[in-house]
Amino acid sequence: MKAVFQLLKEQYDNKHLIFRLAAFEQRSKFQLHYLGALWQLFSPLMQVVVFFVIFGLGIRQGKDVGDTPFFVWLLCGLIPWFFISPTVLQASNSIHKKINMVSKMKFPVSVLPSIVIVGNSISFFVMLGVLGIVLVIYSVFSGAYLLQLPYYLLCLYAFLYVFTLFSATIATVIRDYYNFLQAGMRMLFFLSPIVWVPASMPEKLLAILQMNPFYYIMTGFRDTFIGGRWFYEDLTYMAFFWSGILLIGFIGSHVFYKFKNSFVDYL
Numbered sequence: 001m002k003a004v005f006q007l008l009k010e011q012y013d014n015k016h017l018i019f020r021l022a023a024f025e026q027r028s029k030f031q032l033h034y035l036g037a038l039w040q041l042f043s044p045l046m047q048v049v050v051f052f053v054i055f056g057l058g059i060r061q062g063k064d065v066g067d068t069p070f071f072v073w074l075l076c077g078l079i080p081w082f083f084i085s086p087t088v089l090q091a092s093n094s095i096h097k098k099i100n101m102v103s104k105m106k107f108p109v110s111v112l113p114s115i116v117i118v119g120n121s122i123s124f125f126v127m128l129g130v131l132g133i134v135l136v137i138y139s140v141f142s143g144a145y146l147l148q149l150p151y152y153l154l155c156l157y158a159f160l161y162v163f164t165l166f167s168a169t170i171a172t173v174i175r176d177y178y179n180f181l182q183a184g185m186r187m188l189f190f191l192s193p194i195v196w197v198p199a200s201m202p203e204k205l206l207a208i209l210q211m212n213p214f215y216y217i218m219t220g221f222r223d224t225f226i227g228g229r230w231f232y233e234d235l236t237y238m239a240f241f242w243s244g245i246l247l248i249g250f251i252g253s254h255v256f257y258k259f260k261n262s263f264v265d266y267l
Contacts (some may be wrong), residue, residue, distance in 0.1 A: 003253035007110055007165070014111050022119035044082045044127055050073060065197055068226050072138050076222045078195040079131055080156065083124035084214065085185055091116040091164035092181055097171045099263045109260060113164040117157065135225060142227035151231050152220040158245050159213055166252030172263050193218050216241045 011018070065073040091113040098112055132237065135141065169180040190196075198206060209215055223229055231238060245262040 003257050004249055006141075007249075007256070010108050010110050011114055011161075017108075017200050018111050018114045018118055021115045022121075025115065026122055027120045044079070044123070046083070048078055055199065068140065069138050072134060072140055073222065073226065074195065075131055075134060076225050077192075077218050079124070079127045080218060080221050081128065081189065081192070081194050081214075083120060084156070084160070084217075085119055087120045087160055088164060088167070088184060090120070090166035090186060091160070092171050093178060094120050095165075095168040095263060096175075096178075099172065109257060109263070110165065113161060113168050117160050117164070135216075140226060142223075142225055145224055145227045145230070146230050148220075149224050152217065152224055155220065156217055157239065159217065159248075162245055162252050164247035165256055166248055169252065169256045169259055172257055178200075188212065188214060191258070193222075210237065211240075211242060213244060 033159075064070055066068060094112040094116050095109060167177070167181060170180065191209060191212055193209075198219065201209065219228075223231070226259070
């Protein structure tokens with residue numbers, strides 16, 4: 001546990017560095033584009049339209065999910081995924097991408113995944129604002145369930161950091177891992193309840209799909225914005241999710257500190 005607490009301390013001690021570099025990365029990403037940072041909004045919105053046309057109007061023929069319009073239901077799953085997918089891939093490659101530079105100076109390498117996560121959070125919160133507008137337009141209000149949004153944001157960020165730190169370490173030491181991760185994220189899109197309705201799945205298959213941590217996060221965001229149930233109503237599933245977070249965090253921190261001083265040797 002010492003390694004875990006050391007990692008948390010490094011993030012806290014370097015919080016100003018994380019936010020400053022995250023802001024710089026986002027500015028530099030779109031500085032040569034005429035529309036600039038607006039692409040952070042336009043790009044996911046165009047993908048939303050494509051998914052809605054294919055799955056909403058095509059496959060489902062415009063049918064609602066219960067009492068919820070399919071477009072709203074879809075948006076509640078796609079917005080977290082548009083944040084999760086690129087963040088996992090970019091943060092998992094952050095150490096390999098920057099190690100030549102940071103190895104020449106005194107730099108806390110463990111904050112590299114955090115910089116990516118914070119930087120991508122800008123477009124994520126913009127899209128959450130768009131979701132809020134859509135909910136108002138469709139007159140969808142979950143009431144008190146909105147109070148659990150901070151909890152699911154904590155789940156999201158906790159998982160992203162522990163997993164990307166572990167992945168960034170392994171991807172630097174074994175480059176094949178990153179190729180497997182890219183393929184795995186494409187597969188997890190269809191294994192997560194983003195475009196399919198959990199109630200339509202056989203019970204035994206659903207039990208397997210629930211082992212996917214994204215399932216817990218996606219359904220949690222839908223329960224928050226659409227309304228459904230409270231996060232504490234299924235304590236067994238909640239304990240399973242957080243046990244996974246702690247296990248990945250424990251393994252990831254130890255693996256990181258084991259290879260921290262020899263990353264350059266693997267480039």
